[in-house]
Amino acid sequence: MFQRNYETVFILTPVLSDVQMKDTVDKFVNLLKEEGAEIINVENWGLKKLAYPIEKKSTGFYVMVEFKSLPTLIKKFEIEIRRDEKVMRFLTTVLDKHAIAYAERRRKGEFNKKTETKEEAAK
Template sequence: MNNYETVFILNPVLSEDQMKDTVQKFVKVLTDNGAEVVNEEQWGLRKLAYPVQHKSTGFYNLVEFTAAPELVDKLETEYRRDEAVMRFLTVSLDKHAVAYNEKRRKGAFNKKKKAKEEPAS
């Protein structure tokens, strides 16, 4: 079992419910094929760096999971079949990336939190 992280951008014309249903469809593809979803984040509607399919914004989503390498091909095939997906990228994580993601989830890099902890002079 390897660690993976996938980010996909959904079409901005989807409603909030349609967007959530689409994300759950891809999470279900993972779990039905024996993957364990470690983390799931919805980054919301963001501006794209350049227009994609004549759209300047998109719904960004991140899913971190552990799975067998063969499952990545199945997941990416599902991305290609779904017209709501504008772009996607799946990467394999090494041990350093896994450790970084764990720290990030626990808030170790949260600047606002650190600013409150420092004593005022």
């Protein structure tokens, strides 16, 4: 079997302190590392408003973990996420070559840079 690129986004309950949130994220990242996954990127998107209430909560801490692993690890990883009461929702996706290229550009900050207008480019 060969390793594939995955991205998991999960929403943690907003009643957590910063320390509890970081500990929960570290627990999942360490689980992946122990099982032989290569962690590519971990992004904390912070406290965001939810599109609809989940468990009577209107906000949640969003975290994205990008990693490379064998497909057999995903089931074990998702079972651990489901067991954790702090996780309200999660989604794991397989990244194709286009998504991998996009993720690399996003990590480099290419989408955060101010784009030049035609007038600025002419100067």
